[in-house]
Amino acid sequence: MCELLGMSANVPTDIVFSFTGLMRRGGETGPHRDGWGIGFYEGRGLRLFQDPQASADSEVARLVQRYPVKSTAVIGHIRQANVGAVNLANTHPFVRELWGRYWCFAHNGQLAHFEPAAGLYQPVGDTDSEAAFCDLLNRLRAAFTTMPDVAALLPLLVAACDEYRSKGVFNCLLSNGDWLFSYCSTKLACITRRAPFGPATLKDADLTVNFQAETSADDVVSIIATEPLTDNENWQLYQPGQWVLWRQGDVLAQG
Protein backbone atom coordinates (compact mmCIF):
# COMPACT_ATOMS: atom_id res chain seq x y z
CA MET A 1 0.00 0.00 0.00
CA CYS A 2 1.03 3.58 -0.55
CA GLU A 3 0.10 6.86 1.02
CA LEU A 4 -1.49 9.84 -0.67
CA LEU A 5 -1.20 13.52 0.16
CA GLY A 6 -3.21 16.28 -1.45
CA MET A 7 -3.71 19.97 -0.81
CA SER A 8 -6.27 22.46 -2.06
CA ALA A 9 -5.97 26.10 -0.98
CA ASN A 10 -7.40 29.49 -1.87
CA VAL A 11 -4.01 31.22 -1.70
CA PRO A 12 -0.63 29.77 -2.69
CA THR A 13 0.40 27.84 0.41
CA ASP A 14 3.42 25.73 1.21
CA ILE A 15 2.88 22.12 2.19
CA VAL A 16 6.20 21.71 4.02
CA PHE A 17 4.54 20.78 7.32
CA SER A 18 2.37 17.96 5.92
CA PHE A 19 5.11 16.86 3.53
CA THR A 20 7.52 16.51 6.46
CA GLY A 21 5.12 14.11 8.15
CA LEU A 22 4.52 12.10 5.00
CA MET A 23 8.21 11.83 4.14
CA ARG A 24 9.00 10.32 7.53
CA ARG A 25 6.61 7.48 6.67
CA GLY A 26 8.74 6.79 3.60
CA GLY A 27 11.15 4.34 5.19
CA GLU A 28 11.38 5.79 8.69
CA THR A 29 8.09 5.73 10.62
CA GLY A 30 6.38 3.78 7.79
CA PRO A 31 7.27 1.03 5.31
CA HIS A 32 6.92 2.99 2.06
CA ARG A 33 10.49 2.68 0.85
CA ASP A 34 9.87 2.39 -2.89
CA GLY A 35 9.86 5.99 -3.98
CA TRP A 36 7.94 9.17 -3.55
CA GLY A 37 6.80 12.09 -5.64
CA ILE A 38 5.00 15.40 -5.36
CA GLY A 39 3.54 17.73 -7.96
CA PHE A 40 2.87 21.44 -7.30
CA TYR A 41 0.80 23.53 -9.66
CA GLU A 42 2.19 27.02 -10.25
CA GLY A 43 -0.27 28.82 -12.49
CA ARG A 44 -0.76 26.46 -15.42
CA GLY A 45 2.69 24.98 -14.87
CA LEU A 46 3.37 21.88 -12.80
CA ARG A 47 6.52 21.37 -10.77
CA LEU A 48 7.21 17.70 -10.21
CA PHE A 49 9.76 16.21 -7.81
CA GLN A 50 10.20 12.45 -7.73
CA ASP A 51 12.62 9.85 -6.51
CA PRO A 52 12.46 6.07 -6.79
CA GLN A 53 14.30 5.79 -3.48
CA ALA A 54 12.93 6.08 0.06
CA SER A 55 11.80 9.60 0.87
CA ALA A 56 13.44 9.50 4.30
CA ASP A 57 16.85 9.14 2.53
CA SER A 58 16.14 11.39 -0.46
CA GLU A 59 18.26 14.43 -1.21
CA VAL A 60 15.44 15.77 -3.41
CA ALA A 61 12.94 15.33 -0.55
CA ARG A 62 15.20 17.38 1.70
CA LEU A 63 15.24 20.14 -0.92
CA VAL A 64 11.44 20.15 -1.03
CA GLN A 65 11.36 20.45 2.78
CA ARG A 66 13.89 23.28 2.81
CA TYR A 67 12.52 25.17 -0.15
CA PRO A 68 8.85 25.98 0.35
CA VAL A 69 7.04 25.80 -2.96
CA LYS A 70 3.73 27.67 -2.72
CA SER A 71 0.77 26.27 -4.59
CA THR A 72 -3.01 26.06 -4.53
CA ALA A 73 -3.11 22.44 -5.70
CA VAL A 74 -0.65 19.70 -4.72
CA ILE A 75 -0.59 15.92 -5.15
CA GLY A 76 1.99 13.79 -3.34
CA HIS A 77 2.56 10.08 -2.93
CA ILE A 78 4.89 7.65 -1.18
CA ARG A 79 5.12 4.18 -2.59
CA GLN A 80 5.35 0.65 -1.31
CA ALA A 81 5.56 -1.30 -4.55
CA ASN A 82 3.19 -4.16 -5.21
CA VAL A 83 2.76 -3.92 -8.99
CA GLY A 84 5.67 -2.74 -11.15
CA ALA A 85 9.39 -2.53 -10.47
CA VAL A 86 10.92 0.21 -8.33
CA ASN A 87 12.08 2.80 -10.85
CA LEU A 88 11.39 6.38 -11.88
CA ALA A 89 8.87 5.51 -14.60
CA ASN A 90 6.73 3.72 -11.97
CA THR A 91 6.90 6.57 -9.43
CA HIS A 92 3.74 8.59 -8.74
CA PRO A 93 2.33 11.10 -9.38
CA PHE A 94 1.87 10.63 -13.11
CA VAL A 95 1.36 13.57 -15.46
CA ARG A 96 -0.25 13.97 -18.88
CA GLU A 97 -1.43 16.97 -20.88
CA LEU A 98 -5.11 17.01 -21.83
CA TRP A 99 -6.93 19.98 -23.40
CA GLY A 100 -3.92 22.24 -22.84
CA ARG A 101 -3.64 21.51 -19.11
CA TYR A 102 -1.35 19.25 -17.14
CA TRP A 103 -3.28 16.53 -15.32
CA CYS A 104 -1.65 14.97 -12.28
CA PHE A 105 -2.69 11.68 -10.68
CA ALA A 106 -1.67 9.45 -7.78
CA HIS A 107 -3.20 6.17 -6.64
CA ASN A 108 -3.17 4.09 -3.50
CA GLY A 109 -4.26 0.47 -3.85
CA GLN A 110 -4.05 -2.23 -6.47
CA LEU A 111 -6.23 -3.56 -9.24
CA ALA A 112 -6.58 -7.22 -10.21
CA HIS A 113 -6.72 -8.32 -13.85
CA PHE A 114 -6.82 -4.74 -15.02
CA GLU A 115 -6.41 -4.60 -18.78
CA PRO A 116 -7.98 -1.41 -20.09
CA ALA A 117 -8.54 -0.84 -23.79
CA ALA A 118 -5.61 0.81 -25.58
CA GLY A 119 -6.03 4.50 -26.27
CA LEU A 120 -4.15 7.67 -27.09
CA TYR A 121 -2.68 7.90 -23.60
CA GLN A 122 -0.37 4.97 -22.95
CA PRO A 123 1.49 4.02 -19.79
CA VAL A 124 5.25 4.55 -19.85
CA GLY A 125 5.90 2.30 -16.85
CA ASP A 126 4.19 -0.93 -15.85
CA THR A 127 1.99 -0.08 -12.86
CA ASP A 128 -1.74 -0.65 -12.69
CA SER A 129 -1.95 2.92 -11.37
CA GLU A 130 -0.57 4.59 -14.50
CA ALA A 131 -2.69 2.26 -16.66
CA ALA A 132 -5.81 3.42 -14.78
CA PHE A 133 -4.79 7.08 -15.16
CA CYS A 134 -4.31 6.67 -18.92
CA ASP A 135 -7.63 4.83 -19.21
CA LEU A 136 -9.38 7.62 -17.29
CA LEU A 137 -7.93 10.31 -19.59
CA ASN A 138 -8.81 8.24 -22.66
CA ARG A 139 -12.42 8.15 -21.44
CA LEU A 140 -12.48 11.91 -20.88
CA ARG A 141 -10.99 12.63 -24.29
CA ALA A 142 -13.43 10.26 -25.97
CA ALA A 143 -16.33 12.07 -24.32
CA PHE A 144 -15.29 15.70 -24.88
CA THR A 145 -13.14 17.42 -27.53
CA THR A 146 -12.47 20.50 -25.38
CA MET A 147 -12.38 21.04 -21.62
CA PRO A 148 -15.97 21.00 -20.33
CA ASP A 149 -17.11 22.43 -17.04
CA VAL A 150 -16.08 20.19 -14.17
CA ALA A 151 -19.76 19.51 -13.45
CA ALA A 152 -19.96 17.73 -16.80
CA LEU A 153 -16.79 15.75 -16.08
CA LEU A 154 -17.78 14.57 -12.61
CA PRO A 155 -20.19 11.77 -13.60
CA LEU A 156 -17.49 10.26 -15.83
CA LEU A 157 -14.82 10.56 -13.14
CA VAL A 158 -17.01 8.94 -10.50
CA ALA A 159 -18.23 6.16 -12.82
CA ALA A 160 -14.66 5.32 -13.85
CA CYS A 161 -13.45 5.27 -10.24
CA ASP A 162 -16.42 3.10 -9.19
CA GLU A 163 -15.46 0.66 -11.94
CA TYR A 164 -11.76 0.61 -10.94
CA ARG A 165 -12.75 0.11 -7.33
CA SER A 166 -14.74 -2.98 -8.34
CA LYS A 167 -11.42 -4.49 -9.49
CA GLY A 168 -9.51 -3.95 -6.24
CA VAL A 169 -8.52 -1.00 -4.11
CA PHE A 170 -8.65 2.43 -5.67
CA ASN A 171 -8.04 5.50 -3.54
CA CYS A 172 -6.88 8.33 -5.78
CA LEU A 173 -6.18 12.02 -6.20
CA LEU A 174 -6.52 13.78 -9.56
CA SER A 175 -6.04 17.44 -10.45
CA ASN A 176 -5.89 19.64 -13.53
CA GLY A 177 -4.54 22.56 -11.48
CA ASP A 178 -7.94 24.18 -11.16
CA TRP A 179 -9.64 21.59 -8.94
CA LEU A 180 -8.61 18.47 -7.04
CA PHE A 181 -10.74 15.33 -7.18
CA SER A 182 -10.38 12.75 -4.41
CA TYR A 183 -11.93 9.28 -4.39
CA CYS A 184 -11.97 6.85 -1.50
CA SER A 185 -12.10 3.12 -1.97
CA THR A 186 -10.89 2.05 1.47
CA LYS A 187 -9.04 4.84 3.27
CA LEU A 188 -8.76 8.60 2.93
CA ALA A 189 -9.01 11.47 5.42
CA CYS A 190 -9.21 15.23 5.16
CA ILE A 191 -9.08 18.38 7.18
CA THR A 192 -9.93 21.99 6.33
CA ARG A 193 -8.02 24.67 8.18
CA ARG A 194 -9.45 28.18 8.29
CA ALA A 195 -9.53 31.07 10.79
CA PRO A 196 -9.23 30.91 13.72
CA PHE A 197 -6.14 28.82 13.04
CA GLY A 198 -4.53 26.89 15.86
CA PRO A 199 -1.41 24.84 16.40
CA ALA A 200 -1.01 21.45 14.70
CA THR A 201 1.32 18.67 15.82
CA LEU A 202 2.63 16.04 13.42
CA LYS A 203 2.18 12.40 14.40
CA ASP A 204 5.33 11.30 12.55
CA ALA A 205 7.85 13.94 13.52
CA ASP A 206 8.49 16.08 16.53
CA LEU A 207 7.09 19.20 14.92
CA THR A 208 4.34 21.66 15.80
CA VAL A 209 3.26 24.56 13.62
CA ASN A 210 1.13 27.45 14.74
CA PHE A 211 -0.80 28.11 11.54
CA GLN A 212 -2.13 31.39 12.94
CA ALA A 213 1.35 32.89 12.63
CA GLU A 214 1.70 31.61 9.04
CA THR A 215 -1.65 32.53 7.55
CA SER A 216 -4.09 35.40 7.07
CA ALA A 217 -7.70 35.40 8.23
CA ASP A 218 -9.12 34.59 4.78
CA ASP A 219 -6.94 31.56 4.07
CA VAL A 220 -8.67 28.24 3.53
CA VAL A 221 -6.40 25.22 3.22
CA SER A 222 -7.55 21.61 2.98
CA ILE A 223 -5.29 18.60 3.30
CA ILE A 224 -6.27 15.14 2.05
CA ALA A 225 -4.21 12.16 3.20
CA THR A 226 -4.45 8.39 3.48
CA GLU A 227 -4.25 8.71 7.26
CA PRO A 228 -4.47 11.79 9.48
CA LEU A 229 -1.08 13.49 9.67
CA THR A 230 -1.65 15.35 12.94
CA ASP A 231 -2.88 14.05 16.28
CA ASN A 232 -4.47 17.18 17.76
CA GLU A 233 -6.94 18.09 15.01
CA ASN A 234 -10.30 16.71 13.97
CA TRP A 235 -9.76 14.92 10.64
CA GLN A 236 -12.80 13.70 8.71
CA LEU A 237 -12.63 10.14 7.41
CA TYR A 238 -14.01 9.39 3.93
CA GLN A 239 -16.40 6.48 3.61
CA PRO A 240 -15.74 3.75 1.02
CA GLY A 241 -17.11 4.98 -2.31
CA GLN A 242 -17.14 8.61 -1.16
CA TRP A 243 -15.62 11.30 -3.37
CA VAL A 244 -14.95 14.99 -2.81
CA LEU A 245 -14.17 17.63 -5.42
CA TRP A 246 -12.04 20.38 -3.87
CA ARG A 247 -11.41 23.83 -5.24
CA GLN A 248 -9.52 26.65 -3.53
CA GLY A 249 -9.62 24.80 -0.23
CA ASP A 250 -13.38 24.28 -0.16
CA VAL A 251 -15.69 21.43 -1.12
CA LEU A 252 -17.16 22.16 -4.55
CA ALA A 253 -19.14 18.92 -4.77
CA GLN A 254 -19.23 15.53 -3.06
CA GLY A 255 -21.08 12.26 -3.19
Added chain:
Amino acid sequence: MCELLGMSANVPTDIVFSFTGLMRRGGETGPHRDGWGIGFYEGRGLRLFQDPQASADSEVARLVQRYPVKSTAVIGHIRQANVGAVNLANTHPFVRELWGRYWCFAHNGQLAHFEPAAGLYQPVGDTDSEAAFCDLLNRLRAAFTTMPDVAALLPLLVAACDEYRSKGVFNCLLSNGDWLFSYCSTKLACITRRAPFGPATLKDADLTVNFQAETSADDVVSIIATEPLTDNENWQLYQPGQWVLWRQGDVLAQG
Protein backbone atom coordinates in the same frame (compact mmCIF):
# COMPACT_ATOMS: atom_id res chain seq x y z
CA MET B 1 17.77 34.06 -27.30
CA CYS B 2 18.23 31.04 -25.10
CA GLU B 3 20.89 28.42 -24.69
CA LEU B 4 20.54 24.69 -25.20
CA LEU B 5 22.43 21.85 -23.56
CA GLY B 6 22.15 18.20 -24.54
CA MET B 7 24.00 15.04 -23.64
CA SER B 8 24.08 11.60 -25.20
CA ALA B 9 26.19 8.88 -23.57
CA ASN B 10 26.68 5.12 -23.74
CA VAL B 11 26.79 4.75 -19.94
CA PRO B 12 24.82 6.74 -17.35
CA THR B 13 26.91 9.87 -16.92
CA ASP B 14 26.47 12.97 -14.82
CA ILE B 15 26.32 16.33 -16.55
CA VAL B 16 27.33 18.41 -13.53
CA PHE B 17 30.40 19.88 -15.24
CA SER B 18 28.57 21.16 -18.34
CA PHE B 19 25.52 22.14 -16.31
CA THR B 20 27.71 24.26 -14.03
CA GLY B 21 28.95 26.22 -17.04
CA LEU B 22 25.48 26.67 -18.48
CA MET B 23 23.94 27.76 -15.17
CA ARG B 24 26.49 30.57 -14.81
CA ARG B 25 25.20 31.98 -18.10
CA GLY B 26 21.74 32.14 -16.51
CA GLY B 27 22.04 35.63 -15.06
CA GLU B 28 25.72 35.71 -14.14
CA THR B 29 28.06 35.42 -17.15
CA GLY B 30 25.11 35.57 -19.58
CA PRO B 31 21.75 37.37 -19.86
CA HIS B 32 19.42 34.35 -19.66
CA ARG B 33 17.57 35.34 -16.50
CA ASP B 34 14.11 34.04 -17.40
CA GLY B 35 14.22 30.48 -16.18
CA TRP B 36 15.97 27.23 -16.80
CA GLY B 37 15.16 23.55 -16.93
CA ILE B 38 16.79 20.20 -17.41
CA GLY B 39 15.36 16.74 -18.07
CA PHE B 40 17.27 13.52 -17.33
CA TYR B 41 16.08 10.16 -18.63
CA GLU B 42 16.41 7.34 -16.12
CA GLY B 43 15.33 4.18 -17.88
CA ARG B 44 11.93 5.03 -19.35
CA GLY B 45 11.38 7.63 -16.63
CA LEU B 46 12.20 11.32 -17.00
CA ARG B 47 13.38 13.48 -14.13
CA LEU B 48 12.61 17.13 -14.78
CA PHE B 49 13.93 20.11 -12.81
CA GLN B 50 12.73 23.57 -13.75
CA ASP B 51 12.61 27.06 -12.36
CA PRO B 52 11.17 30.23 -13.87
CA GLN B 53 13.85 32.26 -12.07
CA ALA B 54 17.50 32.83 -13.06
CA SER B 55 19.56 29.68 -12.82
CA ALA B 56 22.42 31.52 -11.14
CA ASP B 57 20.05 32.28 -8.20
CA SER B 58 18.13 29.01 -8.21
CA GLU B 59 18.03 26.73 -5.19
CA VAL B 60 16.89 23.88 -7.44
CA ALA B 61 19.85 24.49 -9.77
CA ARG B 62 22.20 24.23 -6.81
CA LEU B 63 20.62 20.88 -5.92
CA VAL B 64 21.20 19.62 -9.48
CA GLN B 65 24.85 20.69 -9.23
CA ARG B 66 25.33 19.03 -5.84
CA TYR B 67 23.41 15.87 -6.60
CA PRO B 68 24.78 14.19 -9.72
CA VAL B 69 21.96 12.57 -11.65
CA LYS B 70 23.36 9.96 -14.05
CA SER B 71 21.69 9.59 -17.40
CA THR B 72 22.35 8.56 -21.00
CA ALA B 73 20.13 11.31 -22.46
CA VAL B 74 19.75 14.83 -21.10
CA ILE B 75 18.12 18.03 -22.42
CA GLY B 76 18.70 21.37 -20.67
CA HIS B 77 17.79 24.97 -21.46
CA ILE B 78 18.25 28.46 -20.05
CA ARG B 79 15.79 31.07 -21.17
CA GLN B 80 15.81 34.71 -22.15
CA ALA B 81 12.14 35.30 -22.84
CA ASN B 82 11.02 36.84 -26.11
CA VAL B 83 7.65 35.12 -26.61
CA GLY B 84 5.50 34.25 -23.60
CA ALA B 85 5.57 35.48 -20.02
CA VAL B 86 8.14 34.33 -17.50
CA ASN B 87 6.43 31.52 -15.63
CA LEU B 88 6.74 27.80 -15.03
CA ALA B 89 4.37 26.79 -17.84
CA ASN B 90 6.63 28.61 -20.33
CA THR B 91 9.85 27.08 -19.01
CA HIS B 92 11.69 24.56 -21.21
CA PRO B 93 12.14 21.67 -21.64
CA PHE B 94 8.59 20.60 -22.45
CA VAL B 95 7.43 17.01 -22.00
CA ARG B 96 4.65 14.90 -23.52
CA GLU B 97 3.95 11.19 -23.65
CA LEU B 98 3.73 9.65 -27.13
CA TRP B 99 3.51 5.89 -27.84
CA GLY B 100 4.22 5.08 -24.20
CA ARG B 101 7.42 7.13 -24.01
CA TYR B 102 8.15 10.56 -22.57
CA TRP B 103 9.33 12.97 -25.26
CA CYS B 104 11.36 15.97 -24.13
CA PHE B 105 12.01 19.10 -26.20
CA ALA B 106 13.83 22.42 -25.89
CA HIS B 107 14.10 25.24 -28.43
CA ASN B 108 16.36 28.21 -28.98
CA GLY B 109 15.08 30.91 -31.31
CA GLN B 110 11.75 32.39 -32.22
CA LEU B 111 9.12 31.85 -34.87
CA ALA B 112 7.13 34.62 -36.58
CA HIS B 113 3.41 34.25 -37.29
CA PHE B 114 3.47 30.65 -36.15
CA GLU B 115 -0.05 29.30 -35.92
CA PRO B 116 0.01 25.55 -36.32
CA ALA B 117 -3.17 23.53 -36.83
CA ALA B 118 -4.81 22.38 -33.60
CA GLY B 119 -4.24 18.75 -32.70
CA LEU B 120 -4.32 16.27 -29.87
CA TYR B 121 -1.25 17.78 -28.23
CA GLN B 122 -1.97 21.32 -27.09
CA PRO B 123 0.35 23.87 -25.52
CA VAL B 124 -0.20 24.60 -21.83
CA GLY B 125 1.77 27.86 -21.89
CA ASP B 126 1.98 30.51 -24.59
CA THR B 127 5.42 30.13 -26.17
CA ASP B 128 6.05 29.50 -29.85
CA SER B 129 8.46 26.77 -28.70
CA GLU B 130 5.83 24.65 -26.98
CA ALA B 131 3.44 25.23 -29.90
CA ALA B 132 6.11 23.88 -32.28
CA PHE B 133 6.74 20.86 -30.05
CA CYS B 134 3.02 20.03 -29.94
CA ASP B 135 2.75 20.49 -33.71
CA LEU B 136 5.72 18.17 -34.23
CA LEU B 137 4.19 15.45 -32.05
CA ASN B 138 0.82 15.89 -33.76
CA ARG B 139 2.55 15.24 -37.10
CA LEU B 140 4.28 12.14 -35.78
CA ARG B 141 1.08 10.74 -34.30
CA ALA B 142 -0.82 11.45 -37.50
CA ALA B 143 1.81 9.53 -39.49
CA PHE B 144 2.24 6.47 -37.25
CA THR B 145 -0.04 4.70 -34.78
CA THR B 146 2.80 2.96 -32.94
CA MET B 147 6.46 3.86 -32.45
CA PRO B 148 8.28 3.23 -35.74
CA ASP B 149 12.02 2.78 -36.13
CA VAL B 150 13.80 6.11 -35.81
CA ALA B 151 14.90 5.81 -39.45
CA ALA B 152 11.24 6.11 -40.45
CA LEU B 153 10.73 9.12 -38.17
CA LEU B 154 13.77 11.08 -39.32
CA PRO B 155 12.38 12.42 -42.63
CA LEU B 156 9.34 13.80 -40.77
CA LEU B 157 11.47 15.35 -38.03
CA VAL B 158 13.81 17.02 -40.50
CA ALA B 159 10.99 18.24 -42.77
CA ALA B 160 9.13 19.74 -39.80
CA CYS B 161 12.27 21.47 -38.49
CA ASP B 162 13.07 22.81 -41.97
CA GLU B 163 9.57 24.26 -42.09
CA TYR B 164 9.83 25.84 -38.61
CA ARG B 165 13.23 27.26 -39.53
CA SER B 166 11.65 28.99 -42.55
CA LYS B 167 9.51 30.96 -40.05
CA GLY B 168 12.37 32.25 -37.90
CA VAL B 169 15.13 30.74 -35.81
CA PHE B 170 14.78 27.12 -34.78
CA ASN B 171 17.63 25.39 -33.00
CA CYS B 172 16.24 22.46 -31.04
CA LEU B 173 16.89 19.30 -29.08
CA LEU B 174 14.38 16.43 -28.95
CA SER B 175 14.63 13.06 -27.24
CA ASN B 176 12.44 10.07 -26.48
CA GLY B 177 15.02 8.67 -24.07
CA ASP B 178 16.43 6.28 -26.63
CA TRP B 179 17.99 8.80 -29.03
CA LEU B 180 18.58 12.58 -29.07
CA PHE B 181 17.84 14.60 -32.21
CA SER B 182 19.54 17.97 -32.65
CA TYR B 183 18.72 20.52 -35.33
CA CYS B 184 20.66 23.70 -36.08
CA SER B 185 19.04 26.76 -37.57
CA THR B 186 21.73 29.30 -36.63
CA LYS B 187 23.94 28.09 -33.82
CA LEU B 188 24.78 24.75 -32.22
CA ALA B 189 28.05 23.05 -31.30
CA CYS B 190 29.04 19.59 -30.15
CA ILE B 191 31.90 17.58 -28.80
CA THR B 192 32.39 13.84 -28.33
CA ARG B 193 34.62 12.77 -25.49
CA ARG B 194 36.11 9.27 -25.55
CA ALA B 195 39.37 7.61 -24.45
CA PRO B 196 41.99 8.89 -24.09
CA PHE B 197 40.16 11.47 -21.99
CA GLY B 198 41.90 14.69 -21.04
CA PRO B 199 41.19 17.67 -18.83
CA ALA B 200 38.46 20.16 -19.77
CA THR B 201 38.20 23.74 -18.53
CA LEU B 202 34.91 25.62 -18.36
CA LYS B 203 34.74 29.02 -20.06
CA ASP B 204 32.14 30.33 -17.61
CA ALA B 205 33.42 29.16 -14.24
CA ASP B 206 36.81 28.56 -12.73
CA LEU B 207 36.52 24.79 -13.00
CA THR B 208 38.63 22.09 -14.64
CA VAL B 209 37.71 18.41 -14.71
CA ASN B 210 40.03 15.59 -15.63
CA PHE B 211 37.59 13.25 -17.35
CA GLN B 212 40.17 10.45 -17.32
CA ALA B 213 39.75 10.14 -13.57
CA GLU B 214 35.95 10.09 -13.90
CA THR B 215 35.45 7.67 -16.78
CA SER B 216 36.31 4.21 -18.02
CA ALA B 217 38.03 3.46 -21.35
CA ASP B 218 34.80 2.49 -23.14
CA ASP B 219 32.79 5.59 -22.23
CA VAL B 220 31.54 7.76 -25.07
CA VAL B 221 29.89 11.02 -24.04
CA SER B 222 28.72 13.74 -26.44
CA ILE B 223 27.68 17.21 -25.38
CA ILE B 224 25.60 19.50 -27.60
CA ALA B 225 25.37 23.19 -26.69
CA THR B 226 24.48 26.52 -28.25
CA GLU B 227 28.07 27.66 -27.75
CA PRO B 228 31.15 25.67 -26.74
CA LEU B 229 31.26 25.33 -22.95
CA THR B 230 35.00 24.68 -22.64
CA ASP B 231 37.91 26.61 -24.07
CA ASN B 232 40.56 23.91 -24.35
CA GLU B 233 38.73 21.35 -26.48
CA ASN B 234 37.92 21.10 -30.16
CA TRP B 235 34.16 21.67 -30.47
CA GLN B 236 32.49 21.08 -33.85
CA LEU B 237 30.11 23.79 -35.04
CA TYR B 238 26.88 22.75 -36.77
CA GLN B 239 26.07 24.45 -40.07
CA PRO B 240 22.67 26.11 -40.58
CA GLY B 241 20.21 23.40 -41.61
CA GLN B 242 22.41 20.62 -40.25
CA TRP B 243 20.96 17.94 -37.98
CA VAL B 244 22.54 15.13 -36.01
CA LEU B 245 20.80 12.12 -34.47
CA TRP B 246 22.73 10.94 -31.42
CA ARG B 247 22.46 7.60 -29.69
CA GLN B 248 24.60 6.35 -26.80
CA GLY B 249 27.12 9.13 -27.38
CA ASP B 250 27.66 8.42 -31.08
CA VAL B 251 26.27 9.84 -34.29
CA LEU B 252 23.56 7.52 -35.58
CA ALA B 253 22.70 9.67 -38.60
CA GLN B 254 23.22 13.21 -39.82
CA GLY B 255 22.37 15.44 -42.72
